[in-house]
Amino acid sequence: MKSVLIVDDEKSVRDSIRMILEYEKFDVQYAEDGPGGIARVESGDFDLVLLDIKMPGEDGLKVLRRLRQGHPDLPVVMISGHGTIETAVEATRLGAYDFLPKPLDSDKLVIVARNAAEHHRLVTEHRRMQVMVEGKDAILGSSRKIRDVIATIERVAPTDVRVLVTGENGSGKELVAKAIHRLSRRSGKPLIEVNCAAIPNELIESELFGHERGAFTGATGQRSGKFELADGGTLFLDEIGDMSLNAQAKVLRALEEGKVERVGGSRQIPVDVRVIAATNKNLPEAIGANLFRQDLYHRLNVIPINVPPLRDRPDDIPLLASAFTEDICQRNGMAVKRFSDGAVRSLQAMEWPGNVRELRNMVERLVIMTPGSYIEASHLEPGQGGGSRGAGDDLLGAGGTFQEFKDRAEAAFIRKQLEASGWNISRTAELLDIQRSHLYNKMKKYGLERRG
Numbered sequence: 001m002k003s004v005l006i007v008d009d010e011k012s013v014r015d016s017i018r019m020i021l022e023y024e025k026f027d028v029q030y031a032e033d034g035p036g037g038i039a040r041v042e043s044g045d046f047d048l049v050l051l052d053i054k055m056p057g058e059d060g061l062k063v064l065r066r067l068r069q070g071h072p073d074l075p076v077v078m079i080s081g082h083g084t085i086e087t088a089v090e091a092t093r094l095g096a097y098d099f100l101p102k103p104l105d106s107d108k109l110v111i112v113a114r115n116a117a118e119h120h121r122l123v124t125e126h127r128r129m130q131v132m133v134e135g136k137d138a139i140l141g142s143s144r145k146i147r148d149v150i151a152t153i154e155r156v157a158p159t160d161v162r163v164l165v166t167g168e169n170g171s172g173k174e175l176v177a178k179a180i181h182r183l184s185r186r187s188g189k190p191l192i193e194v195n196c197a198a199i200p201n202e203l204i205e206s207e208l209f210g211h212e213r214g215a216f217t218g219a220t221g222q223r224s225g226k227f228e229l230a231d232g233g234t235l236f237l238d239e240i241g242d243m244s245l246n247a248q249a250k251v252l253r254a255l256e257e258g259k260v261e262r263v264g265g266s267r268q269i270p271v272d273v274r275v276i277a278a279t280n281k282n283l284p285e286a287i288g289a290n291l292f293r294q295d296l297y298h299r300l301n302v303i304p305i306n307v308p309p310l311r312d313r314p315d316d317i318p319l320l321a322s323a324f325t326e327d328i329c330q331r332n333g334m335a336v337k338r339f340s341d342g343a344v345r346s347l348q349a350m351e352w353p354g355n356v357r358e359l360r361n362m363v364e365r366l367v368i369m370t371p372g373s374y375i376e377a378s379h380l381e382p383g384q385g386g387g388s389r390g391a392g393d394d395l396l397g398a399g400g401t402f403q404e405f406k407d408r409a410e411a412a413f414i415r416k417q418l419e420a421s422g423w424n425i426s427r428t429a430e431l432l433d434i435q436r437s438h439l440y441n442k443m444k445k446y447g448l449e450r451r452g
Ligand SMILES: Nc1ncnc2c1ncn2[C@@H]1O[C@H](COP(=O)(O)OP(=O)(O)OP(=O)(O)O)[C@@H](O)[C@H]1O
Pocket: 136, 137, 138, 139, 140, 141, 167, 168, 169, 170, 171, 172, 173, 174, 175, 176, 280, 320, 356, 357, 360
């Protein structure tokens, strides 16, 4: 059912519009003045607004401006009384969908309302399709599980609620965060990403909140933090499970107060930021081990979205493999190759500890290394260009270039140290005598993660 909001101070006008549109199966609601109308729009889900131009207090044009800013896709039809026709024309210039002169002609009202509501449906539908289907950040997949994820994204995106995205490495958490931002009212403003694991502990505070000149050694100038940069938009706190307790306390405060303070500063800077967080860690476990704050967890986890591992949705593999193949061939100026049905079945039978990222990498290797235009199941066997990788690989027997050998050796060595320290990143970094963030980047590069 289409829903319409009438904003008019005259009861008789509201009542007659309501009668006509309810007969046309619209769900009709109303507000008596501008501020009331804006409040209704903020809390409701309308397909159309009918807005009177002349009202006591805030007039229709003012309200129109505010609606256009916050809800650019929502059609607004102006209702103009005697002497306000010129204003109505001005309103269409400001982005009003159309205008209706008083006294209202019921046929015209019905036609305009229907068209505007249909226009709204098409615009929203188009925006949704654009986000899900096009571009490099599309979330591909047709399995029940991924469709559920997409449905949740669509539902929460237009609101300002915080979302916590969980899932294994490479499962698509970042894509989810990006889709939420793109489908939100904040999409015209920046999406700022912070990888909490890649930033050294001592720098995370100034990264998030900025710093004043001279706040610490090396702070030669003043700098805005990510919270400030994300003002009006979305802040994506990636790998939140790796944030130090100290930084967690500061983030909690910023969320509670909607204000931030630069390191070394004393001014409270208000910020309007929607926060999306992601992690591959089990946060309740981390809370149990006193590594993560429970209060922050509850603040972030208003809507949880769990991205299921690829092995639980093998139905998505044919689509993902062919989309990746197409993309990779195009990027490399190659004629498009294809996977045989047998090869696709082999891909579907695999475990994919590195999830979609691992699938993409393997498809890339296969597409580049396999001669001919068909990739067969036999090409997927180890040593055939695709092949499995990991600690079990025979370092010397695997062939390849010198660089590939060095990478394999490095990956195997790091994995061994990680295992020795129980996958504690800080401890391993100490053992290897490298920066934690550096270790983290290497782990990412080689797809190193705890198994099982
Ligand atoms: N459903 C999907 N459709 C298309 N591409 C996908 C999908 N899911 C993941 N990918 C691709 O897989 C790669 C990894 O995705 P992404 O970075 O979003 O995962 P992640 O969960 O954030 O990983 P990490 O835990 O390592 O941070 C990216 O190249 C992404 O484009």
